[in-house]
Amino acid sequence: MRIIIDAFGGDNAPLAVLQGSRRAKDELGVDIVLSGDETRIREAAQQAGIQISDMEILHAPEVFDIHAQPTTILKEGKNTSMAVGLQALRDGKGDAIVCAGSTGGLVAGATFINKRIKGIKRPALAPILPTKKGPLMLMDAGANIDCRADMIVQFAIMGSVYMEKVKGIKNPRVGLLNVGAEETKGRELELQAYELLQKAPINFCGNIEAREMPEGNFDVVVSDGFSGNIALKLYEGMGAFMRDNIGDMFSGAGKISALLIYPRIKALRKRMDYKEHGGAVLMGISAPVIKAHGSSDGKAFFNAIRQARDCVEGGIISTISAHLETMKGV
């Protein structure tokens, strides 16, 4: 299996990318294809003492600017490491791609260069969030700020396939993000989506209020991309707030206290750390596309590559296609 990685995406590129790639090659046995400026990649690897002779490099002289208009990836940005990586994926030079660069650029690039799965109306950004009990897939977390109800149903199908095939959760519980539990709650969008979700070939468990997300009683939460983005970012923000507060509590004179329960603090940090979960999947594209967090370090890239491998091994693209075929008859 070959995983393509944008070597110049994210705040810590290319060093963190190289660290994660090295570990992935060694521990997961996947082949690594790095896209980016070859000279700069080789220099960075040499400086850090990272062996990359067993990795392929696809030369791409430019880097896609994080502030650039997303659709410029198609023309002005076609020689960037992100675009070259996506083109290579399209041309069969890899089975999946990992990128920590501009989310907008990646969504636009993947949609137009790699195309959507046949029948999928819109791709959705699907991060994995920690909860009290297990991982939760939220989608759409921001690829489409305006959504129709039929798109939300497709998100639910794609999310269910992912949680089953990649996370091994049988019959994943799907919830619709809403302002109340009753089926009469919400805007016209939620009312329509509720009705369609009930008929879809998924385990739809009704509306979920944002308050319940951390409880872990749902495996997939679907919403329009605006609401989902608010939820994702508050999840991240409150997680950081929590880590800071715990840090403050144990600073200075609290250090002795921290030593006593160090394993627990460590376990909690690990549970709340997005780096453990890889990245967000851009679901609905014809090949697995993993959007790693912009601040990813070597460990986060390693986990994102593992996630890409799991998507390929789980055959999520073909399973999604098969589900869509089934739905045609409904």
Place this chain on the structure above:
Amino acid sequence: MRIIIDAFGGDNAPLAVLQGSRRAKDELGVDIVLSGDETRIREAAQQAGIQISDMEILHAPEVFDIHAQPTTILKEGKNTSMAVGLQALRDGKGDAIVCAGSTGGLVAGATFINKRIKGIKRPALAPILPTKKGPLMLMDAGANIDCRADMIVQFAIMGSVYMEKVKGIKNPRVGLLNVGAEETKGRELELQAYELLQKAPINFCGNIEAREMPEGNFDVVVSDGFSGNIALKLYEGMGAFMRDNIGDMFSGAGKISALLIYPRIKALRKRMDYKEHGGAVLMGISAPVIKAHGSSDGKAFFNAIRQARDCVEGGIISTISAHLETMKGV
């Protein structure tokens, strides 16, 4: 000053209401008017040994059901403790009201029984959230699931008045909840609201991503009621998640560790506890209406009554009216 309190709103009514009222009468010197079944109120007070002979009771034989259709408060529910309280407020028998009952019922009742401030298009639910630095007012947190841009501008004005008059914050910083910081971000609603907010007589500081809310760099965050509700509930849910995690960390063998930093744990709990901040204000109604949390205990009711007093003392209704007058010329 006379504060009306729905004696039968919330999970812990009437006991918690009576506890909070007693403390408010003693410590704040406000007059208390309890609305609800007189016999049940007197029985509950006697059983708990709470002196209420210096409080007025407005007899209301029924209780508004939390699952009832909000607008039924106007006809079928007109003899409930909530409706009788709102009617008394309208008739000048009190200066403000505190209620922990159905949010929908309270919004509908206050809108039609007490009316909006002249010129205000929609009332908004405005809870106070804890942040790293100070209190943050979020509005609308769910009174209107669909909003227009001009409503959001009015929310911003009302929130600014509250934070200045009640919390003493000069020139409150207002942010528009959005999916990115740039002014080109968001749906049509946010694009329009951004433009109008720039021209409004407030200290508009641009878009705020949900991630930044806990940072405390904004005093007022405005949004439509659907997005605001998602943000509010996730804020609450993550706060509870955090309290549970901290609890787990210090359970069993962690107890010794907890003892060492007990004052810090206590301070953090206090900071994160919504009970400290009173309730959500239903802004835009012609008199202060405080929606206390459904699970309010005596302390939460006390704080909500204090908040009602602060709204009356701060003259927020007349200040909002004056601001709206100024805007007419713009």
